[in-house]
Amino acid sequence: MIKKSKVEEKYVLVDNVIKTFKTNNKKKIILSNVNFQIRKGEFTCILGPSGCGKSTLLDLLAGFTKPDEGLIYVSDEVVRKPGPERGFVFQKNSLIPWQTLEQNVGYGLKLQKINSKDIEEKVTKYLKLVGLEKYRKAYPNQLSGGMQQRGSIIRALITNPKIILMDEPFGAVDAQTRSLLQEMLLKIWREFETTVVFVTHDVDEAILLADRVIIMGVNPGHIREIIPINIPRPRSLNSSFLEEFQKVKIKILNLIKEETLKLMQ
Amino acid sequence: MTSTNVSSKSNFYFKSYKKERLMLWELIRINSKTYTRKLISIILFFLLWEFLCWIDFNFIINFVFVPTPVEVINAFIQFINDSPWVHFKASILRVIGGFISGSILGIFVGLLIGSSKILEDFLATPLELLRPIPAVAWIPLAILMFPDAESGMYYITFVGAFYPILISTQKAVENSLSDRLMIRVGQSLGANSFQLFKDIILPSSLPGISAGLVIGMGNAWFCLVTAEIIAGRFGIGYKTWESYVISEYPPIVMGMVLIGLMGAFSSFVVLKITDSFMPWRTISKDGI
Ligand SMILES: Nc1ncnc2c1ncn2[C@@H]1O[C@H](COP(=O)(O)OP(=O)(O)O)[C@@H](O)[C@H]1O
Ligand SMILES: [Mg+2]
Numbered sequence: 001m002i003k004k005s006k007v008e009e010k011y012v013l014v015d016n017v018i019k020t021f022k023t024n025n026k027k028k029i030i031l032s033n034v035n036f037q038i039r040k041g042e043f044t045c046i047l048g049p050s051g052c053g054k055s056t057l058l059d060l061l062a063g064f065t066k067p068d069e070g071l072i073y074v075s076d077e078v079v080r081k082p083g084p085e086r087g088f089v090f091q092k093n094s095l096i097p098w099q100t101l102e103q104n105v106g107y108g109l110k111l112q113k114i115n116s117k118d119i120e121e122k123v124t125k126y127l128k129l130v131g132l133e134k135y136r137k138a139y140p141n142q143l144s145g146g147m148q149q150r151g152s153i154i155r156a157l158i159t160n161p162k163i164i165l166m167d168e169p170f171g172a173v174d175a176q177t178r179s180l181l182q183e184m185l186l187k188i189w190r191e192f193e194t195t196v197v198f199v200t201h202d203v204d205e206a207i208l209l210a211d212r213v214i215i216m217g218v219n220p221g222h223i224r225e226i227i228p229i230n231i232p233r234p235r236s237l238n239s240s241f242l243e244e245f246q247k248v249k250i251k252i253l254n255l256i257k258e259e260t261l262k263l264m265q
Numbered sequence: 266m267t268s269t270n271v272s273s274k275s276n277f278y279f280k281s282y283k284k285e286r287l288m289l290w291e292l293i294r295i296n297s298k299t300y301t302r303k304l305i306s307i308i309l310f311f312l313l314w315e316f317l318c319w320i321d322f323n324f325i326i327n328f329v330f331v332p333t334p335v336e337v338i339n340a341f342i343q344f345i346n347d348s349p350w351v352h353f354k355a356s357i358l359r360v361i362g363g364f365i366s367g368s369i370l371g372i373f374v375g376l377l378i379g380s381s382k383i384l385e386d387f388l389a390t391p392l393e394l395l396r397p398i399p400a401v402a403w404i405p406l407a408i409l410m411f412p413d414a415e416s417g418m419y420y421i422t423f424v425g426a427f428y429p430i431l432i433s434t435q436k437a438v439e440n441s442l443s444d445r446l447m448i449r450v451g452q453s454l455g456a457n458s459f460q461l462f463k464d465i466i467l468p469s470s471l472p473g474i475s476a477g478l479v480i481g482m483g484n485a486w487f488c489l490v491t492a493e494i495i496a497g498r499f500g501i502g503y504k505t506w507e508s509y510v511i512s513e514y515p516p517i518v519m520g521m522v523l524i525g526l527m528g529a530f531s532s533f534v535v536l537k538i539t540d541s542f543m544p545w546r547t548i549s550k551d552g553i
Contacts, residue, residue: 064449084455094450098468098545107464108454139545159455 010073011195012038012061012163017070019056019221029220030056034070036214036223038197043189045206046199046214047252049260053221054199058167061197062088075162084108087156087164092172095140095148095155102127102136104151108159126154130184146177153185163195170205179237182208186235203252207245208235215252217259225255332515337522340515344504355499356489359415360531363422363492364485368478371427375434375477380442380466396428400488404495414496421495425488426481433480437473441466472546475539482535486528490520501527 019031030053038044046054059065060072063082072079074086082088095104103110105126106119127133130150140148149169156164170178182205189196200206206213210229217224231244239245311334322328332340344352374392378385400421407417442448451465493502505520540546 062449062453064452082449082452084453086453088449088453090446090450094446096447096450096465098471098543111455111460141545141547155454 008040010037011040011042011075012197013071013073014057014061015071015073017057017060017067017072019053019060019065020068021056031060031067031221034221034223036226038195040075041193041195043196043209043211044198044214045210045212046197046216047201047203047206047256048216048221048224049218049256049263050201051263052216052218052259054216055167056221057216058165058197058199061163062086062165084112084159085162087159087161089149089152089156089164089166089169091168092145093140093148094152095143097140100137100139101132101143101151104140105155105158108155112159122158126158129188130154144177146173146181149173149181150184153188157188157192157194161194163197166196166198168199168201171201178205183236185209186233190234203249203256204240206252207231207249208237208239213252215255215259218262224259227252330514332518336515337518340519341523344516344519351499352501352504355497355503356493356501357527359418359422359492359500360482360485360489360527362419363424363488364426364482366419367423367426367481367485368430370423371430371477371481372434372474375431375474376438376467376470379435379438379470380462392431396432400425400491401494404491408495417495418492418497421492422485422488425484429480429484430474430477433477434470434474437470437477438466440473441469444469468543471539471543475536475543478539479532479536482532483528486524486531489524 014034014036017031017034018029020027020029022028034057046057048054056065060067061074061079063079063086066080079086095101096107099107102120102123106123109119109122110116123136124133127136130153132147132150132154135143135147140151143151153164153166153169170181173181185196186209188194196209198206198209207229213227213229215224215227216222227248229248231239231242231248315334317328318331318333374388378388403421403424407420408414411417411420447465447469448461451461456464489500490502490505493500494506497503501520501523505517505524508514508516508520
């Protein structure tokens, strides 16, 4: 499924990135020498102990913040500022409260001065994709958490971005809804062949979704290991019974445990 | 116990589960309870007032010279029979004029200093120095600075309306700017600074601006008596002041009550109008 031309091998390139934050006038290194590449169409999950810098890394990919050193390329362009070519799905409550669901989903297109009839058509298509067409006129506070996250996903997807960045998008929904959302996301990913970078702290979620899992280490944040997941697709909840699933899960859990223990010393 | 669902029309179907349970008759019952309570409170207030006058209450506060509600109503009937419209019109125009100019300038300057550090540095200090000056203290300058008494009076009601609107707008914008999530949402969907301001910062500041407008409207009425001291022959505030000068007490209280009523009513209108600009909010009080 994934083509292997040179450019597409390095569709996303994180090149020697260092990120520091100033707290109380002291510079603290949060990410040190982060290097990795992602192929076009690949689904990558980032796992690591809480506070290791997963969100910081994703914010850099989005362009919300700038690296102190190093560069980030997405599809041969250096990331300098946030924009619709890199869709972002936040953890929760990110639909704009004063816009209805359809206005939220169409907002990115409206900013591109696309005419309202085309916007409406496209919005309807995407709403149907996630089963929300009945709720198009609802305001976000009238929708459940899971519905809001579905809305956020299609809002990020509708501008046809080169990559979708997701920061624990299912972290705040209940377990049953989460499992439905995961399958929905996999379906969308197959259909659109998008490149996805997905931050999570849920090991099962990472294994279910990812082509490769990036494990981050601590003190300071770095790439500890990149683990390919060779479980056949399409995957579902049942995939977790596979031996391969359990093996890789234990491997990842041990790595994360090691890193978490380092934080406690 | 009130439950206000500001959203309407097409959103009817999306009211929360708890709201849906409120059947029509329940709403009526709850509301009629509120109205009954409000009515009782007003009646008790007037009864207490009448009672204190009747027993010539005099402990720290002296009610001996305070006109009774009945006397005030009589003064009102007399006032109504004696071409009241000129007074109403003069006062309403002064309040509305001050309020509208105060709103426009207050919101405009508030948006500027709320969103720009440079403009805040340049503008905020002098505005802050002028702010504590009470309306009464402006009277001499208002007379000297303005071509006629009428514009001086507009200026005084303007000062009353301007500051609460300015400060609320500024703080509301600063608060919106601190909401990193919504700003990032806008940025990642491709909004430039202007679009970010128009679509994210401004709508999220509306509740704060609305509060400023409601207070500003009240303050404009608050300053009316002061304004109408300047000059004139017309106006509810003028009427109140004149009655004081000639020691006629019932019309003073009548003027006070009228100003209170009109102030409360116009604040209510401002509140309802601004609420209609924010249909996305669902306000639940007392856990309903
Ligand atoms: N804006 C900031 N200023 C200072 N420190 C920050 C900032 N954002 C994150 N950090 C620090 O960077 C570290 C990594 O944070 P984050 O990327 O949010 O972790 P994760 O998402 O993996 O839980 C934490 O120690 C956090 O305190
Ligand atoms: Mg995080």
